[in-house]
Amino acid sequence: EAGVVQSPRYKIIEKKQPVAFWCNPISGHNTLYWYRQNLGQGPELLIRYENEEAVDDSQLPKDRFSAERLKGVDSTLKIQPAELGDSAVYLCASSFGLTNEQFFGPGTRLTVL
Amino acid sequence: AQTVTQSQPEMSVQEAETVTLSCTYDTSENNYYLFWYKQPPSRQMILVIRQEAYKQQNATENRFSVNFQKAAKSFSLKISDSQLGDTAMYFCASTGNQFYFGTGTSLTVIP
Numbered sequence: 001e002a003g004v005v006q007s008p009r010y011k012i013i014e015k016k017q018p019v020a021f022w023c024n025p026i027s028g029h030n031t032l033y034w035y036r037q038n039l040g041q042g043p044e045l046l047i048r049y050e051n052e053e054a055v056d057d058s059q060l061p062k063d064r065f066s067a068e069r070l071k072g073v074d075s076t077l078k079i080q081p082a083e084l085g086d087s088a089v090y091l092c093a094s095s096f097g098l099t100n101e102q103f104f105g106p107g108t109r110l111t112v113l
Numbered sequence: 114a115q116t117v118t119q120s121q122p123e124m125s126v127q128e129a130e131t132v133t134l135s136c137t138y139d140t141s142e143n144n145y146y147l148f149w150y151k152q153p154p155s156r157q158m159i160l161v162i163r164q165e166a167y168k169q170q171n172a173t174e175n176r177f178s179v180n181f182q183k184a185a186k187s188f189s190l191k192i193s194d195s196q197l198g199d200t201a202m203y204f205c206a207s208t209g210n211q212f213y214f215g216t217g218t219s220l221t222v223i224p
Contacts, residue, residue: 035214040217042204043158045211045213056210056212091158093158102150102158104158107157
């Protein structure tokens with residue numbers, strides 16, 4: 001069975017440019033997470049979906065970040081405009097419910113110049 | 114608010130020896146779960162072990178076991194017979210209504 005798929009794996013952009021990340025979770029997983037991980041730190045939850053509904057987005061900087069999960073499957077995370085401080089690895093994970101094991105994708109490493 | 118604290122940024126252990134990684138957490142939830150995740154240098158995070166807070170028995174997975182002290186809000190990970198492949202970042206995490214990771218412990222297994 002395929003794991004969590006993320007694309008692109010790497011992205012380099014100029015500041016003020018838009019960028020989007022895509023995630024395809026494990027089939028059947030109703031819970032999807034987006035995390036941001038800065039170098040040497042633990043993942044920070046940005047948003048959690050239960051099916052199509054965003055149930056926890058308290059840490060998402062809503063002035064520049066947006067996310068969607070159409071049809072409760074794939075998800076995209078967008079940043080517009082990007083800032084230098086957005087350079088990080090963006091991780092997507094999925095699980096069957098909040099209390100079960102999360103399966104992580106390989107992440108997208110974003111560099112903002 | 115929930116918090117997860119890992120007080121050991123870096124640790125090392127000789128191959129075949131035993132090492133314990135510390136984690137404390139703070140939560141107001143009555144029903145929660147605790148996890149240890151491993152992130153090797155390739156950066157794909159994988160689950161090591163999971164503990165339900167309502168279970169008194171400590172979870173065990175092969176060479177990995179936990180010491181769960183609910184009253185002290187402590188959740189340490191013991192790795193026995195350390196192997197070179199155990200070299201990685203280890204993150205403690207907790208979930209109630211929200212999900213929080215600690216800052217991680219970088220473990221190096223020395224041949």
